[in-house]
Amino acid sequence: MKIAIAQLNPIIGDLPGNAQKILSAAQKAAAKGARLLLTPELSLCGYPPRDLLLNPSFVAAMGMTLKQLATDLQPNLAVLVGTVSQNLKAHSTGGKGLFNSIALLADGEVKQVFHKRLLPTYDVFDENRYFEPGLQASYFTLDNIDIGVTICEDLWNDEDFLGKRSYPVNPIADLAILRVDVIVNLSASPYSVGKQQYRESMLKHSALRFEQPMIYTNQVGGNDDLIFDGRSFALNRQGEIVCRANGFTTDLIIVQFDEAQRDLQLSSVAPLYQSEEEEIWQALVLGVRDYAQKCRFSKVVLGLSGGIDSALVAAIASVALGKENVFGVLMPSPYSSSHSVSDALALGENLGIETTILKIGELMAGFDHTLADLFAGTEFGIAEENIQSRIRGNLLMAIANKFGYLLLSTGNKSEMAVGYCTLYGDMNGGLAVIADVPKTRVYALCHWLNRVREIIPQNIITKPPSAELKPGQIDQDSLPDYEILDDILQHLIHNHQSAAQIVAAGHDPVIVNRVIQMVARAEFKRRQAPPGLKITDRAFGTGWRMPIASNWAAVKNAYQTPTTPKSMTPDEQ
Secondary structure: OOEEOOOOOOOOOOOOHHHHHHHHHHHHHHHHOOOOOOOOOOOOOOOHHHHHHHHHHHHHHHHHHHHHHHHHHHOOEEEEEEEEEOOOHHHHHHOEEEEEEEEEEEEEEEEEEEEOOOOOOOOHHHHHHHOOOOOOOOOEEEOEEEEEEEEEEHOOOOOHHHHHOOOOOHHHHHHHHHOEEEEEEOOOOOOOOHHHHHHHHHHHHHHHHHHOOOOOOOEEEEEEOOEEEOOOOOEEEOOOEEEEEEEEOEEEEEEEEOOOOOOOOOOOEEEOOHHHHHHHHHHEEEEHHHHHHHOOOOOOOOOOOHHHHHHHHHHHHHHOOOOOHHEEOOOOOOOOOHHHHHHHHHHHHHOOOEEEEEHHHHHHHHHHHHHHHOOOOOOHHHHHHHHHHHHHHHHHHHHHHHHHHHHHHHOOOEEEEEEEOOOOOOOOOOEOOOOOOOOEEEEEEEEHHOOOOOOOHHHHHHHHOOOOOOOOOOOOOOOOOOOHHHHHHHHHHOOOHHHHHHHHHHOOOOHHHHHHHHHHHHHHHHOOOOOOOOOOOOOOOOOOOOOOOOOOOOOOHHHOOOOOOOOOEEEEE
């Protein structure tokens, strides 16, 4: 029996459009002789629908769309569709009113419904807010083949592989007890660096442990801050990859179930990426393209400072949307170096994007004049520096408003972590493209991008990074070297380590304490930042839920040293 895997890119809430995508995939699958078509988790409404699920009319419309889809499908093809279903016992027994479900459509009707059993509530997930967990392992029979159905998180509870259980039950083990012939998993699993290798290792372990062929179907596309990489795949009973879909694009692949061997046969296997930089690049390009298109923007604007961050964002945008749809704005001040302008213009020429120059010296003088009496007797400082950034932010927003462009913010993760950014200035924007990319990774991506020909001018890569808000300024006047800063942030943010543990890893106690304080004090800025594309397992976005007004223990009980580190004010940057 041929089984088709439809790696779809739904638009959240677009029920008719998503149904049409499923129908189109079904037509292609049928033409290839498939008997069963798999689609991702919540493929009918897109994942994550979030509080759309609290709208009864949205849920009702999903049900009607599902029934119509069942009618429209070919009669010789069974299709598994991700949807929601009503928990009819909720009023009498309590619990949430919905299930996260998979519907089996065949012969013009909904034949069977399967419910997700494990509901994640960590990182970006909040499924207990909406759904009641399913209580039993379920399968269906098609052409004398028993097919067990699981949904996304149902895979992620193998204590032998993970070292512990996070939930009381293991749905894969329960299906193995039922001796099904193959287990399918319909997922909407967000991307993070290295996650595909982890998925494949985990499913290989399960396939070998339970002697089960397994098929994993994943959503693809960008939805707000989340990027879904697709890369659906299947394994045979020996834990060998027998097919893999392409990454970061829609795809339809066929895998054959051999009735005699009761196993999956080798099919097409798309290669893995050669480097993390290539993988991240593909993710960010997809994230920008989908965010812009799904939010109905055709063109983007961004500030080009002559620095490496804006250069990388411009390169990503030009590939994602086409060079003709990217507008770069240079806004030099009296403190800007001549090479900042020339480097930015060289970048624009390399990318083939339109650029313009708006000098801000007169605007700065206007602010100085207006504030002269109020600021009399004070020294030039952070307030005056940040006015420059806010002037630039105002100009970019004016351009975005005037022409209907999407403004891209260009700050990196290192800056966002420690607050080295200006509210209502360089933080302005509708999407923060590299907000989850540390500065050291920004450099790595630019080196990777230049591997064939120079796209990012070499001077942008080699010169010391600077905000150029005062004469001779460089980032390291205010921050540790980025190699040191990023390693501390990795220990602190990703590994959840204490100050003492970070110091034990080889870092200066004074620097560690200062970085911890900076991260804590910058929380109010991050709360007001535009959505940032998530590429790591710990991003400043929907999965980051830190309080703003708090007496954070990591700051209060920071590593004790004889020297008290300098404390930053909340808006020092």
